């Protein structure tokens with residue numbers, strides 16, 4: 700059974716159509732990388748999938764449960780003075796559950812923010828136990844045990860009592876990953892997890908993500924690290940101007956892109972050294 704099913708998701712900001720009908724699905728344990736030029740809609744897609752943003756139309760199902768459905772609505776035609784009224788028209792729109800239900804269901808999608816978003820005045824441990832205790836009503840003991848386990852997973856067992864300001868960027872990012880894992884999401888999503896980091900710290904974070912894959916964590920990663928996507932991802936989506944231009948096996952797509960547009964993008968990235976750790 701697919702862990703995530705996304706059907707024909709569309710999203711506009713005013714007149715700007717940013718997502719023009721996105722369709723894909725993910726299996727348990729799959730790592731999917733989303734690549735593409737700046738402004739192509741990658742972050743918007745991730746925000747729609749983690750429910751920080753609402754899509755206009757399209758369906759989203761997680762673990763076989765439809766979270767966002769679709770319905771038909773009749774829009775009354777407008778009438779201007781002295782003119783024939785426009786005819787009524789039927790439009791299809793996404794249908795979302797009530798806010799509180801969406802908040803709970805939305806927890807199945809974990810998100811690691813680019814700039815970590817740790818609470819600066821809380822210790823690492825408190826950063827990790829806060830949501831499980833508040834939202835999932837876990838006891839302090841259970842939340843602490845879970846947090847310690849997740850910190851070990853990202854190689855930071857000894858930092859439980861540190862404060863964010865005492866950590867390097869890479870360590871902060873790994874704490875943010877551990878924090879997301881504490882909520883036991885069905886899919887862990889990343890938006891360019893290493894773009895704020897220097898090359899050495901980038902490697903550290905990419906290694907943690909590769910380890911999580913070995914442990915079977917299902918992940919959706921927006922990234923400019925093409926070599927990483929090629930090595931770690933199973934599948935890749937090349938998103939261009941709001942359209943899934945290419946979608947398939949990671950190595951196949953990156954080594955042999957079918958469209959001119961993807962070829963151009965990949966060539967540019969490789970020749971500029973962006974996303975290539977060895978270039979630094």
Ligand SMILES: Nc1ncnc2c1ncn2[C@@H]1O[C@H](COP(=O)(O)OP(=O)(O)OP(=O)(O)O)[C@@H](O)[C@H]1O
Nearest residue numbers: 712713715717735736737738739740741742743744
């Ligand atoms: N809240 C918003 N209001 C209006 N326009 C927006 C909003 N968010 C994004 N956009 C526009 O949508 C388009 C896609 O933006 P998005 O951030 O999804 O691109 P991206 O692929 O993540 O780019 P990058 O690689 O630079 O991060 C851009 O033209 C952007 O200006």
Ligand SMILES: [Mg+2]
Nearest residue numbers: 741742743890
């Ligand atoms: Mg972005």
